[in-house]
Amino acid sequence: MAITLNINGRDYAIDADPQMPLLWAIRDKAGLTGTKFGCGIAQCGACTVIVDGNAVRSCNVPAATAVGKAVRTIEGVSEQNDHPVQLAWQELTVPQCGYCQSGQIMSAVALLEKSADPSDNEIDSAMAGNICRCGTYPRIRAAIHRAAELSKA
Amino acid sequence: MNKMNFSRRNFLKVSASAAGGLMLGFHLPQAAEAGAHGAAVEINAWLTIDPNNIVSIVTPQTEMGQGAFTAVPMMIAEELDIPWENVRHVFADANRHVNNNNLYTTTSTGGSTTVSRRHPYMMQAGASARERLRVAAATKWGVPVEQVTAKQGVLTAGANSATYGELAADAVNVTLAEEPKIKAYKDWWLLGKEDVKRLDIPLKTSGTATYPIDVTVPGMVHAAVQSCPVPEGKLVSFDFEAIKGMPGVIAAVELKQVKDVPAFTDLRSAVAVVADEWYQAKNALAVLPIVWDLGRGASISSESQNAEALQLLAGPGTLVLNQDGNIGKNLDKGVNHDAVPGIIAASSKVVQGEVYHRPFETHATMMPPCAVADVKADRADVWTFTQDIARSLNEVADQLGRDTKSVFLHQTYLGGGFGGGYNMDVHRQATAISAEIGRPVKVIRSREEDIAQDSQRPPVWGTYKAALGDDGLPVALVTHFVGEEKMPAFSQRGVANMPYLVPNRRHEYSAVQNHIPIGYHRAPGANHNGFIVEQMVDELAQAGGWDPLEWRLKMTEGNEPWQRILLAMKEKSGWRTDMGSGEGMGCAVVESHGTIAGCVATVSVSRRGQIYIDKLDYYINSGYVISPLTAREQAESSAIWELSHTIFGGLVVRDGRIVNTNFDSYPMARMPDTPPEIQVHLENSEDQWWGGLGEPTGPPTPPAIANAVFYATGKRIRVTPLSKVAL
Numbered sequence A: 001m002a003i004t005l006n007i008n009g010r011d012y013a014i015d016a017d018p019q020m021p022l023l024w025a026i027r028d029k030a031g032l033t034g035t036k037f038g039c040g041i042a043q044c045g046a047c048t049v050i051v052d053g054n055a056v057r058s059c060n061v062p063a064a065t066a067v068g069k070a071v072r073t074i075e076g077v078s079e080q081n082d083h084p085v086q087l088a089w090q091e092l093t094v095p096q097c098g099y100c101q102s103g104q105i106m107s108a109v110a111l112l113e114k115s116a117d118p119s120d121n122e123i124d125s126a127m128a129g130n131i132c133r134c135g136t137y138p139r140i141r142a143a144i145h146r147a148a149e150l151s152k153a
Numbered sequence B: 001m002n003k004m005n006f007s008r009r010n011f012l013k014v015s016a017s018a019a020g021g022l023m024l025g026f027h028l029p030q031a032a033e034a035g036a037h038g039a040a041v042e043i044n045a046w047l048t049i050d051p052n053n054i055v056s057i058v059t060p061q062t063e064m065g066q067g068a069f070t071a072v073p074m075m076i077a078e079e080l081d082i083p084w085e086n087v088r089h090v091f092a093d094a095n096r097h098v099n100n101n102n103l104y105t106t107t108s109t110g111g112s113t114t115v116s117r118r119h120p121y122m123m124q125a126g127a128s129a130r131e132r133l134r135v136a137a138a139t140k141w142g143v144p145v146e147q148v149t150a151k152q153g154v155l156t157a158g159a160n161s162a163t164y165g166e167l168a169a170d171a172v173n174v175t176l177a178e179e180p181k182i183k184a185y186k187d188w189w190l191l192g193k194e195d196v197k198r199l200d201i202p203l204k205t206s207g208t209a210t211y212p213i214d215v216t217v218p219g220m221v222h223a224a225v226q227s228c229p230v231p232e233g234k235l236v237s238f239d240f241e242a243i244k245g246m247p248g249v250i251a252a253v254e255l256k257q258v259k260d261v262p263a264f265t266d267l268r269s270a271v272a273v274v275a276d277e278w279y280q281a282k283n284a285l286a287v288l289p290i291v292w293d294l295g296r297g298a299s300i301s302s303e304s305q306n307a308e309a310l311q312l313l314a315g316p317g318t319l320v321l322n323q324d325g326n327i328g329k330n331l332d333k334g335v336n337h338d339a340v341p342g343i344i345a346a347s348s349k350v351v352q353g354e355v356y357h358r359p360f361e362t363h364a365t366m367m368p369p370c371a372v373a374d375v376k377a378d379r380a381d382v383w384t385f386t387q388d389i390a391r392s393l394n395e396v397a398d399q400l401g402r403d404t405k406s407v408f409l410h411q412t413y414l415g416g417g418f419g420g421g422y423n424m425d426v427h428r429q430a431t432a433i434s435a436e437i438g439r440p441v442k443v444i445r446s447r448e449e450d451i452a453q454d455s456q457r458p459p460v461w462g463t464y465k466a467a468l469g470d471d472g473l474p475v476a477l478v479t480h481f482v483g484e485e486k487m488p489a490f491s492q493r494g495v496a497n498m499p500y501l502v503p504n505r506r507h508e509y510s511a512v513q514n515h516i517p518i519g520y521h522r523a524p525g526a527n528h529n530g531f532i533v534e535q536m537v538d539e540l541a542q543a544g545g546w547d548p549l550e551w552r553l554k555m556t557e558g559n560e561p562w563q564r565i566l567l568a569m570k571e572k573s574g575w576r577t578d579m580g581s582g583e584g585m586g587c588a589v590v591e592s593h594g595t596i597a598g599c600v601a602t603v604s605v606s607r608r609g610q611i612y613i614d615k616l617d618y619y620i621n622s623g624y625v626i627s628p629l630t631a632r633e634q635a636e637s638s639a640i641w642e643l644s645h646t647i648f649g650g651l652v653v654r655d656g657r658i659v660n661t662n663f664d665s666y667p668m669a670r671m672p673d674t675p676p677e678i679q680v681h682l683e684n685s686e687d688q689w690w691g692g693l694g695e696p697t698g699p700p701t702p703p704a705i706a707n708a709v710f711y712a713t714g715k716r717i718r719v720t721p722l723s724k725v726a727l
């Protein structure tokens, strides 16, 4: 069965059965491997993408539910790796192994689009769905504040 | 020193080799980089220089977050003397390494050794390249080599000047009469500096760093795997007919165990379901009828191991001698271990410890174990979760019965490692499946399979008995720790060789039966044992009327590396034990991987027993540090690693199987669990000793927190996780 997914502003004709999780459609059908698999049960956030403005765990929703919606992945955050969140992440050297970071960045982008200058409490709750086994949380917290600053400038 | 050959003898043309074999249209964006510098000249196997003076440096170790892909280039760039912005990183070619007499000495990555143990020959590679460039310049300009300086990528002698890139081709033909010595610490211009950027960061903010799970090979299919849920058990049969008609399903393959009891990377008895898409394989595997012979483990549980451990602790254990020593070299030489129990029995002031316990923990790297294998008639290509690309290459060659020349094990980034990449048979699984079905295959373990089958950090139980003298300090001490049968050494580290100079010491050890696989982890011994030893110390200090920090200072008198840390803790942390009303500070110091790390924790405990960790303050002495940025990152990382286990960890074994196998039942520390303040102080002795930095702040974290909770509440926490402790 073919569905059309709009990912990062581009239409992808995807041949997938209706139960295929959005994550695997993005990775294995659209070939966008920046979005990662970590748990498969909406617990770790490695697979976070933005669907119509909301951070969504793509491992746990069928691809079919994203038809007609705007899906954004790490590849669509910026052309030059220079979105304020990416710049702040680079400046504060957030990533270690890097595996969780696409999901972290997508959660942070979604947060900042809703709340331009989030408090620590807002950051804690918006980022609570993203696990980082390398423990980069203190840097992520600082980098979200920094990204908020960069966005204002 | 390591025997290394820095001449050209083993070297191939760089354009084809530096990325690890031929380009076959794999989805491996970074690997293209080596080819992009087609005009680059290979000075030695470690580096190439292109006409624009861009230096590409090979890192044989694995980058799994710990900074190897920056640390190794830094060490080479220090000696080469090239501006950091001219440095690029390239993957190592495992095939070239293995087939040229271990060209890079080793590709093994673990035990926090990349810098601490390997710097001599890595720095040598950079120094050697620099000297050959100088000789090339001297020859070209007709001046004595002493007159040629090599600095920041430029060679100069009087009015003559050229970039390294301009003379690289000449340097290739130079043979040095003598290899240069590597630089002394005082001459470093790049190592030890705060502002050196990591080379792998941009790839990791754009989602383009490639992990094994991201590799795609034309014609590739996907496999989900399951080994016996009770480790050591074996497959009896499965019924492929039951899943044959399911969407996408192609085959089911039995993976045969080679050894009776597999360890580390040995292939385990397992079933793989192969399908077009991975989720299809996983769904089909979930309903595949499988019959297992569960083996001896089926009767073992957390409860049974706990009961066995308590029974063992009630009797005597086996004497363990302090053979390792520790930093500061205060060994317990000349101690009559047999006399210690008698001294305690005769004492009028005896302290009898209670039983401490920490459970199994698992790696749970964010990237689940995965591998891609493409086994063809004439060559095999593999991408996998490994912390030693050469060892994995050799294992694939061995499994296929092929020459190592035809096996290509491609280096990628890893989504975490923490020792797990030494214990994994996923490359063997992918190789076996691809060979069997004649197609390239990607194996991904579900998180549940990962945690159920991982090589775990073993549990530990421990207690002690001590006699105190008139000054309140211990005169005799017996410790007894219980580990498990597979890797008993993990339950001994940091106990027999603790730095505290108790005149009469005896350490005993026992082991429970265990079938759960055990493997390398982030400081597996020190993390567990530090929890017990550093609380025992607080209990002894309290019994003797000593402040716990003063007790530690007194008991390590004359041991400079330890004193340095303890004094820094005393002076900089605002140390006090009398905060009162639900607040407390606690300290702990543990040595691991040649580094001493102290932690001062500040906590508050609510009336309902809720623990808040307000601040974690770390003090680290690793001798030298080459990258303060990475040192701080790793300190934060290993601290949160162990904080996670302190609050939430603990695998539960029931009927031989691990029952909490995903993040809903084995929770992790998350953003809201991260203390508002984590400070890292580098307090280095800087005297001819290099400690590892990938793990040492973990071990002092749980005991410092537990000690702080004691001062806040008067209650002692003797088991983790805290989430299961009632205060």
Ligand code: FES
Pocket (backbone or CB within 6 Å): A036, A037, A038, A039, A040, A041, A042, A043, A044, A045, A046, A047, A048, A057, A058, A059, A060
């Ligand atoms: S993979 Fe989707 S939340 Fe973990």
Ligand code: FES
Pocket (backbone or CB within 6 Å): A095, A096, A097, A098, A099, A100, A101, A131, A132, A133, A134, A135, A136, B065, B366, B415, B416
């Ligand atoms: S950077 Fe490794 S899991 Fe987050």
